[in-house]
Amino acid sequence: MHDFLLDMLQCPACYGALSWKLDEQRADRIEEAEALCTVCGATYPVREGIGLFLTPDLPRADLWEQTDSALMRYLRAHSGVKRALMNVALHSLAPADQFFRALVLEELGKFAQAKAAVDLALPGIYSEAYLACVVGQFEHIAGRLTGSVDPIIDLASGRGALAEFLARRLPAPVVVTDFSPRILRRDRRWFEFLGLSNRISLLAFDARRTPFKDGAVTTLTTNQGLANIQQPGDLLKELRRVVGGVFLAVAQFYPEGDEANAAALRAHGLDALLFHSSAPAQFEAAGWEVEFANRCAVDAAPTSPGDVLPDVQIDAFPVAETTLEFCMLAAR
Ligand SMILES: C[S@@+](CC[C@H](N)C(=O)[O-])C[C@H]1O[C@@H](n2cnc3c(N)ncnc32)[C@H](O)[C@@H]1O
Structure with a gap:
């Protein structure tokens, strides 16, 4: 850091x-x-x-710890499956399996091969419209931050798609954060491989209990962090406490009345910020002024499973076909 x-x-x-x-x-x-x-x-x-900067008191479903290490353990115990994933031509695999192969290659430190596998997998996992819509939000955020050199704190960075985009585009330092030390260790090696490691810092903390002083953060960003933080509780109040400038989030909303997805989101404590009917009021109640820009609606379906690893799902949501509205949410 x-x-x-x-x-x-x-x-x-x-x-x-x-x-x-x-x-x-x-x-x-x-x-x-x-x-x-x-x-x-x-x-x-x-x-x-x-x-x-993790505190012991908050319950955490660290999926990177669970999925990634479980995948490696499973493949060590099942050499036939490992061969079917790793010892065949990349293009012969289903997109989800290409993505799992990339995870294994990253674990082995073979980042160039991992990048080739991810680049091939993503257009098979998501539609062209979906990917274009997400990149459009990244462009919009980069545009809003042009000229700023204040550190960008990126929340729930995961594999760091937004952090990488901003680190390439903008002169400001980028702080990659997540509550999973495992994904941050991977991100360290990934950004070294990309030649961007001097542009980024890495911090492990829970977004619901951050280690920042009041008003210390001028720019907070997240790509779909709001869609992944379970049981957010006082999350928006905590972020309001630390942000002295602006919070720019790539947000996604489900249609009103989409009961199949709403029920699944509720079961995971994710429903509060994922419907347009309730999200603005939640922000305002926490002291934010919020606006939505760059709205973009795309059809979305549950991600298809692999053939080699049919029981592992890439994304937990949506659980049923729907139309997602992406936008850039700007809160002050
Ligand atoms: C799928 S990523 C989002 C995409 C990512 N921001 C990007 O640009 O590539 C979601 C991340 O949120 C993290 N996460 C979930 N709950 C969190 C919390 N309470 N605090 C911090 N990170 C959290 C997960 O570990 C996961 O890595």
């Missing part, structure tokens, strides 16, 4: 000030360190350049 973050951070558990012991630094980057909360005594390490 870059050292500019030191002034922005505090204890995510009690909001106390942090006292830092820096063990290994390279220029303006901190590789190994420990932060001690001067109020509650909690400690937060920096390991392999990743600041770890």
Whole structure:
């Protein structure tokens, strides 16, 4: 993580000030360190350049920990399946299997081959209109941030599609964040492979309990973070606390009356922010002024499973065919 973050951070558990012991630094980057909360005594390490600011109290469904490591364990125990996934021509695999092969290749550090597999898989998994609509939101966010050099904090970055797009387009440093240390370790190696590692910092924290001081974040972004944070509770109030500037989110909304998807979203605690009828009121109740731009409707269906690994789903939602409205949500 870059050292500019030191002034922005505090204890995510009690909001106390942090006292830092820096063990290994390279220029303006901190590789190994420990932060001690001067109020509650909690400690937060920096390991392999990743600041770890998770608190023990929040329940977390870390799907990267579950799916990714479960996939590797499964393939180690089933050598025939592994051969069917890894030892055949890439184009002969179903798109979902191409994506799973990419996950394995990344785990092996073969990033060039992994990138080729992902690039082939995505147009088979999502429609052209869907991908164009998402990239259109990325362009829109980059356009809004042109000229700014303030750090961009990207929430729930996952595999970092938006973070990568912004790091390539804009001069501002990008902070890649997620509550999964596993995906952040992968992101570190991925951004090194892309030659972008000096442009990014990595921070592990839960979006519902962030480690930022009040108003410390000038620019907060997320690509579909709002669609993935289960049981958001006071998420929007917490983000309002830390954002002194603007929150630009690639958002997606389900149609009113889409009961099949609504029921599944409710079961995962994801319904609050995924319907146009309820999301603006939730933002306003948390003290935000919100506007929607660049609206774009696309047909979406459950992602098709692979043939080699038919039981693993790429996306949990939608569970039934629907029309999703994507947009850029700007909140101040
Ligand atoms: C599918 S990614 C979203 C796409 C990603 N932003 C991109 O641009 O590629 C969703 C991520 O949200 C993370 N996530 C879910 N709940 C979270 C939370 N409460 N706090 C932080 N990250 C969370 C998951 O670990 C996952 O990596």
